[in-house]
Amino acid sequence: DAGVIQSPRHEVTEMGQEVTLRCKPISGHNSLFWYRQTMMRGLELLIYFNNNVPIDDSGMPEDRFSAKMPNASFSTLKIQPSEPRDSAVYFCASSFRQEQETQYFGPGTRLLVL
Amino acid sequence: KNQVEQSPQSLIILEGKNCTLQCNYTVSPFSNLRWYKQDTGRGPVSLTIMTFSENTKSNGRYTATLDADTKQSSLHITASQLSDSASYICVVSAGSQGNLIFGKGTKLSVKP
Numbered sequence: 001d002a003g004v005i006q007s008p009r010h011e012v013t014e015m016g017q018e019v020t021l022r023c024k025p026i027s028g029h030n031s032l033f034w035y036r037q038t039m040m041r042g043l044e045l046l047i048y049f050n051n052n053v054p055i056d057d058s059g060m061p062e063d064r065f066s067a068k069m070p071n072a073s074f075s076t077l078k079i080q081p082s083e084p085r086d087s088a089v090y091f092c093a094s095s096f097r098q099e100q101e102t103q104y105f106g107p108g109t110r111l112l113v114l
Numbered sequence: 115k116n117q118v119e120q121s122p123q124s125l126i127i128l129e130g131k132n133c134t135l136q137c138n139y140t141v142s143p144f145s146n147l148r149w150y151k152q153d154t155g156r157g158p159v160s161l162t163i164m165t166f167s168e169n170t171k172s173n174g175r176y177t178a179t180l181d182a183d184t185k186q187s188s189l190h191i192t193a194s195q196l197s198d199s200a201s202y203i204c205v206v207s208a209g210s211q212g213n214l215i216f217g218k219g220t221k222l223s224v225k226p
Contacts, residue, residue: 004157043158043203043216056213091157102148105157 004106006092012112018080021109024073025094033103034067034077035091043091049075050097082113116141118206120217128225131194135220137187137204145207149178149189152201152219161189161202194224 005024013019025032033048047057052069060067064083069075079086089110093103118139127133139147146165150158162171162178164187170179175192191198204217 042218045214045216093157102160102163105159108155108157 004092004094004104006090006106006109008109009107010110010112012114013082014114015083016081017113018078019082019086019111019113021077021079021090021092021111023075023077023092023106025075025092026104027073029094029096029104030072031095031097031101031103032069032075033093033095034075035093035105036088037091037108038088046077079111082111084113087111087113116206116208116215118204118215118217120202120204120220122220123218124221124223126223126225127194129194129196133191133194133222135189135191135202135204135222137189137217139185139187139204139206139215139217141185141206141208141215143209144182144185145209147178147180147187148205148207148214149176149187150203150205152203154200158203191222196224196226198222199224 007022030051034046035043036046037043046059047067048055049069065079067077089108091105091108093105095101095103121136146163148163149161151161152158161173161176164171164180166182177190180187201219201221203219206215
């Protein structure tokens, strides 16, 4: 298995532009998570899905952020409009639903908003 | 407030030496505690997951301990190697997959 796949790996954009991050979870996993990591705040959970349904989006910073999971093999995280403070590494992770299961992280998307 | 505190913030050791990283938490309800290793520029990789009833769990040269009474965990690395240089993140689950409380991590540097 190729593991969790994220694209793009790096994104540089200007303030106000729309940014779309993509994730393909490990086949057979039915939970998907979006995280953001910064030096100041460490890793933060933004939202997670079970069986393509958003379960908890309380970590989403504000209305500028939205996430979708149209099917079991694809998810997007969109920021519109982007701001410099959104600059961070965004990770996608997947797991089986069971509580004790390991989450497998993708390589991350490094976002820089100028 | 649910919190996970890790110490030290950073650590430098010589190759071949042992080291211990600490994690203290105030999380309720407690479900499990995880240690992740994160290499620079990569996503975190799971090392161990421990539930309330487990005191110790090993993964090769990594041994994690858990004291649920004092709400402390440690990660012991034996005979360190240069490839152990990474950030080690302690994560506590508060009852569900989505309710994970992350520590800020300990940055370990192993020098030759």
